[in-house]
Amino acid sequence: MQAVSENTVVADATLDVEAYMLRLGQQARQASRQMAAASTAAKNTALLAMADAIDASRETLHLANEQDLQQGREKGLDAAMLDRLALTPARIDGMIEGLRQVVALQDPVGAISDMSFRPSGIQVGKMRVPLGVIGIIYESRPNVTCEAASLCLKSGNAAILRGGSEARHSNQAIAECIRHGLAAADLPAEAVQVVETTDRAAVGKLITMPEFVDVIVPRGGKGLIERISNEARVPVIKHLDGNCHVYIDDKADVDKAVAVAENAKTQRYGTCNTMETLLVAEGIASTVLPLLAERYHAHGVEMRGCPVALPYLGDEAIAASEADWETEYLAPVLAIKVVSGLDEAIAHINQYSSAHTESIITEDFDRSQRFLREVDSSSVMVNASTRFADGFEYGLGAEIGISTDKIHARGPVGLDGLTSQKYIVLGQGHIRQ
């Protein structure tokens, strides 16, 4: 019994992680019952107490974050990664402000809608209810811990948060503030649990215990999300690519077309709602493309055009290949294609788009209506920049992510997306005949 092989140790460690995650799951399920019944006042009290705790813990948060940054530098993380990891004073302000904004949001839980009487005499309608337990898996940004916790809490859910291992000291320090807030409102401490182990087996377990976890929201790169979707046995709210399109119709107003197509590409390059392919009707290509090429050139955007577009794009533009139509550059690069008209534009989008966000620029009513209806993406726009596709711009107040799925929630997911509706039936002793 003394000779313990390395294999046994590994097996035991895995068992421990499994047991640990099962315990978190059980506790979360238990806490979710209390959270579902928690009053709006209690939830808001907790959120405000969290904000106060964070404000009072700036020094602690800074020291914890310094530990993570130090280890990150030693591990050779690149500058972008270290930047995402940093809890600057401005980001701490942002966390506090975010919590207060969530307090101001309407509580979705318990909202009753569509009550109507049926011929049998019963009254039937729907009540909005929390999903139960939400697992959030994210990468290096520690402020996500606070943001995700606040949205799950306000929507009456329990949360299990699994952040990146490189942010673990920061995440634990934030978790301490969250616990403080929950305690201040007499809500269960297990309503928000931050996974403490950095063992990757923890994620594997989290996404395969449907008895304790109702939905997983991964936040991070496409690789993370695809891996989780493939292995999960729990529903996943996915946010995959944003290969977004603007289509300039030949009945477009040229000024609007140029303004929107410039903004959609150049306002920010690294965001999921940035335009990646510009489609232009052949009837207007010779008018708008030279104007746009000038703008893109000034911004330093690399243009990759189809053979018809190229002559209008200036000397530095290069030929697009098939792969360009499928690519989310997240960079100052743009694919440009001339199409015969609306039909070809819609067909191109429905073939190549990641179903995130697309916009038509047109003054023609019928074409705008067809585009709205026939383009199968989570956000479809008329005469507006794709950059508007986010929860704040849409008035959701906050956003846990943007869904590129088709069931449950499409597009920016706010508090409502973390809830569902059950049926309620009121009678006076009604029985079925």
Next chain:
Amino acid sequence: MQAVSENTVVADATLDVEAYMLRLGQQARQASRQMAAASTAAKNTALLAMADAIDASRETLHLANEQDLQQGREKGLDAAMLDRLALTPARIDGMIEGLRQVVALQDPVGAISDMSFRPSGIQVGKMRVPLGVIGIIYESRPNVTCEAASLCLKSGNAAILRGGSEARHSNQAIAECIRHGLAAADLPAEAVQVVETTDRAAVGKLITMPEFVDVIVPRGGKGLIERISNEARVPVIKHLDGNCHVYIDDKADVDKAVAVAENAKTQRYGTCNTMETLLVAEGIASTVLPLLAERYHAHGVEMRGCPVALPYLGDEAIAASEADWETEYLAPVLAIKVVSGLDEAIAHINQYSSAHTESIITEDFDRSQRFLREVDSSSVMVNASTRFADGFEYGLGAEIGISTDKIHARGPVGLDGLTSQKYIVLGQGHIRQ
């Protein structure tokens, strides 16, 4: 090259099934684009033409069904199975009537809601859109072919239908009528495809091609649904057990309590919304249980009581075991437990229920509100029989199933459950600052 081993043959057959299913998937995806854009008038024309085709094909349907019944008898199917398989004249009437009812339902596609202006000037709202391609997997009832096709069609989706192998002649005959209807409205024939192979690998492929199938709806026994949920790589709208509860509070009206608890158990035994466990507050047990025991006894319902309930249930009642609290009998058997009050009732339900349908009988307002809010089931009722939990009683007009899932749709799933909402944004050249 001549010596082909049995293994090779199997592999080739599997490849053929895979290729066949991929073709169905591609065709369905293609057709789904046209269906999403189809007018309400075209969809209704197709449904009415299907009804006419079925009416005109009674003899063909009867002969095809006779083939299935004959083979079923030869295979030794039991009487219940053969009954489900039979396309009696009344069931054919039911199919025709069902199609006409779906025509009368409001088209959910394209409905726009919640349009509002944002501070940026854009106008944001939601548009209801089809899910895309729906795979339906069902067992022996051939009339499901017609019903599922009609609901998918009206909601603007393409459907791939995989019925039980024992009903294949009947299903193909119905499919012929469906194709006739689609053709009459100039809708693509591939909008509804009935899988022709009875190879089980077809199901395995259908549930693992997310690129062509957006959601799977299995209709059948728990075994089928669990198997599909475990293996699917596509979202599944699940309908698992209906372990439903009625809780008689000590502030219940005795007449209502007896009427509802009798009806919920005895109106039909084999349905998912039938009560399987009766909970009674101890303060009212000695009043209602003897009255109910008399009714149940008269109906031949076997009673299994907890130690406190047993003395009130008569000589034939037996002691309940832990397993009884978890069991969906689908039979004239009822578990009965006396609880201390509302808290214990809610805790018992949230622990043992399958989250399908539960009802409280009480005259107390606060308790009714707590029960509605804190019971985590897809239908929660006050003073009404659990038997009301279905799409027709709720006014959905038709139902593709009852979801015991928490995301996307809970409870009876009608046309809306086969759709989702995308965001639409209207501007006049708006760009993001």
